[in-house]
Amino acid sequence: GENVEQHPSTLSVQEGDSAVIKCTYSDSASNYFPWYKQELGKGPQLIIDIRSNVGEKKDQRIAVTLNKTAKHFSLHITETQPEDSAVYFCAAVSGGSYIPTFGRGTSLIVHP
Amino acid sequence: DAGITQSPRYKITETGRQVTLMCHQTWSHSYMFWYRQDLGHGLRLIYYSAAADITDKGEVPDGYVVSRSKTENFPLTLESATRSQTSVYFCASSLEGVSSYNEQFFGPGTRLTVL
Numbered sequence: 001g002e003n004v005e006q007h008p009s010t011l012s013v014q015e016g017d018s019a020v021i022k023c024t025y026s027d028s029a030s031n032y033f034p035w036y037k038q039e040l041g042k043g044p045q046l047i048i049d050i051r052s053n054v055g056e057k058k059d060q061r062i063a064v065t066l067n068k069t070a071k072h073f074s075l076h077i078t079e080t081q082p083e084d085s086a087v088y089f090c091a092a093v094s095g096g097s098y099i100p101t102f103g104r105g106t107s108l109i110v111h112p
Numbered sequence: 113d114a115g116i117t118q119s120p121r122y123k124i125t126e127t128g129r130q131v132t133l134m135c136h137q138t139w140s141h142s143y144m145f146w147y148r149q150d151l152g153h154g155l156r157l158i159y160y161s162a163a164a165d166i167t168d169k170g171e172v173p174d175g176y177v178v179s180r181s182k183t184e185n186f187p188l189t190l191e192s193a194t195r196s197q198t199s200v201y202f203c204a205s206s207l208e209g210v211s212s213y214n215e216q217f218f219g220p221g222t223r224l225t226v227l
Contacts, residue, residue: 006154009152032210032211032212034210034215034216036218041220041221042220042221043202043204043218043219043220043221044155044202044218045218046215046216046217049212051212089154089155093210093211095211097209098143098208098209098210098211098214099145099157099160099170099209099210100210100216101157102147102154102155102156103154104152104153104154105154105155
């Protein structure tokens with residue numbers, strides 16, 4: 001089955017800095033890669049996603065890149081703000097199963 | 113629009129007791145999922161259901177039972193709770209299987225403590 005590795009487990013940055021979270025996947029059949037943000041006491045919420053036929057996608061301060069050859073994808077947050085502090089999960093979805101496999105999460109802390 | 117709800121939000125029980133966590137969604141989504149979240153393990157899939165009366169095991173199904181007699185409800189039962197089942201449980205749903213066309217939505221979670 002699919003295996004998703006996510007790094008780092010904790011990331012601490014100063015307000016205004018950039019943050020990068022990296023994930024790798026194992027199943028070459030995976031073709032959809034969503035990213036979720038989980039605020040304290042809440043369920044995860046989709047913030048951005050990318051399909052396997054796209055190399056990069058941006059939405060304001062967040063962007064996701066995908067390298068299919070290397071089987072890795074990354075989340076980039078620019079100009080971080082304290083409200084970006086949360087746990088972020090990457091996931092990979094195989095076109096055959098449509099069931100996400102999640103990484104272990106990254107706790108992002110943005111210091112004012 | 114209530115969306116996806118879970119009850120109870122917090123539960124304390126004792127080892128050996130049966131516990132049922134409820135999940136209800138108002139969107140008529142076909143797919144529903146149960147995950148557990150533990151520190152260092154992220155989100156692990158317990159069971160999922162593609163439609164009423166269809167359920168499948170996920171990564172960590174042992175000790176859990178699910179049913180889906182109605183599309184909108186997907187209860188998770190711990191038949192004999194163990195301390196290792198202390199966790200935060202999330203229910204989720206999607207219109208069809210998760211893809212770029214079908215977003216997965218999560219409930220607010222149930223924090224379960226087994227003493």
